[in-house]
Amino acid sequence: MARSINDLEKEVFALPREDRARIALDLIRSLDKDDEPISREEWEAAWREEIQQRVQDVHEGRVELVDAEEALAELRAKYKS
Incomplete structure (x- = not known):
């Protein structure tokens, strides 16, 4: 069974700051798929x-x-x- 976005969000927010920052950066980069990765x-x-x-x-x-x-x-x- 797939986790709900709320459950996933709770897990992510429980992570240490550095891990949350890495995930945030990766998510932002994933939005720019048409752009050349940097x-x-x-x-x-x-x-x-x-x-x-x-x-x-x-x-x-x-x-x-x-x-x-x-x-x-x-x-x-x-x-x-």
């Missing part, structure tokens, strides 16, 4: 570049930082059921 090193390099660009955007004033509590409050108000 190595973990390439993936990490691409994220480092993205992070550096975002930090530079902040330092050069191209983006406005918002307090996390303020942003969450706005989202809660917007999507309140």
Whole structure:
């Protein structure tokens, strides 16, 4: 008998953080089947570049930082059921 998604989810969330991260990365990669696969090193390099660009955007004033509590409050108000 196949396990339900809820049972599978409970098992996955019980795993250590590092194992959950690996599964999450593998799942995300599986969504990009049409894309050419990249190595973990390439993936990490691409994220480092993205992070550096975002930090530079902040330092050069191209983006406005918002307090996390303020942003969450706005989202809660917007999507309140």
